[in-house]
Amino acid sequence: DAGITQSPRHKVTETGTPVTLRCHQTENHRYMYWYRQDPGHGLRLIHYSYGVKDTDKGEVSDGYSVSRSKTEDFLLTLESATSSQTSVYFCAIRPGQGAREQYFGPGTRLTVT
Amino acid sequence: QQQVKQSPQSLIVQKGGISIINCAYENTAFDYFPWYQQFPGKGPALLIAIRPDVSEKKEGRFTISFNKSAKQFSLHIMDSQPGDSATYFCAASLYGQNFVFGPGTRLSVLP
Numbered sequence: 001d002a003g004i005t006q007s008p009r010h011k012v013t014e015t016g017t018p019v020t021l022r023c024h025q026t027e028n029h030r031y032m033y034w035y036r037q038d039p040g041h042g043l044r045l046i047h048y049s050y051g052v053k054d055t056d057k058g059e060v061s062d063g064y065s066v067s068r069s070k071t072e073d074f075l076l077t078l079e080s081a082t083s084s085q086t087s088v089y090f091c092a093i094r095p096g097q098g099a100r101e102q103y104f105g106p107g108t109r110l111t112v113t
Numbered sequence: 114q115q116q117v118k119q120s121p122q123s124l125i126v127q128k129g130g131i132s133i134i135n136c137a138y139e140n141t142a143f144d145y146f147p148w149y150q151q152f153p154g155k156g157p158a159l160l161i162a163i164r165p166d167v168s169e170k171k172e173g174r175f176t177i178s179f180n181k182s183a184k185q186f187s188l189h190i191m192d193s194q195p196g197d198s199a200t201y202f203c204a205a206s207l208y209g210q211n212f213v214f215g216p217g218t219r220l221s222v223l224p
């Protein structure tokens with residue numbers, strides 16, 4: 001699992017509430033990613049980070065924000081959750097600038113009611 | 114140009130048979146093509162990957178075939194086993210950034 005943990009692993013929340021998901025890695029990787037996984041869509045990139053306080057948008061960033069104040073933590077925030085954000089969220093790391101591969105965490109299943 | 118197409122959506126194979134999953138991409142700048150295996154309730158796990166300067170890569174029972182001119186690549190699982198039953202995703206990326214994933218193939222290997 002490349003030393004990646006995600007918390008919480010499961011969460012149910014109500015429409016309109018803020019939600020923060022945490023990705024924690026223990027191996028000091030510079031590059032971190034947030035994806036969402038939905039049936040029929042594979043995984044789609046939400047946001048990514050290439051260092052502390054350095055982040056950028058991915059394909060499906062609307063309604064999401066991220067923060068990275070420490071190398072080991074990459075937070076994904078849904079400012080006001082909607083039912084369309086019900087999904088499984090995965091964090092990933094890339095081992096280094098010259099690396100091509102990404103390794104994924106165990107995921108967080110989020111349900112917005 | 115960022116889309117990756119994957120087929121079939123689902124696949125049923127007998128134990129010992131060959132499983133073949135196909136992907137096609139559009140962006141000729143992509144330089145890395147991985148395959149991921151995912152079991153229910155788990156994160157995707159990197160299975161095997163190839164770069165466009167190679168036409169084939171084999172690791173154990175898993176082989177990637179790559180056709181640069183056709184912009185297609187495929188995963189072959191030889192001697193398929195029930196333990197291979199999972200969802201498989203192909204992907205493409207440039208410099209390891211911003212992976213574009215196919216929609217996935219659910220493989221069932223019958224005992």
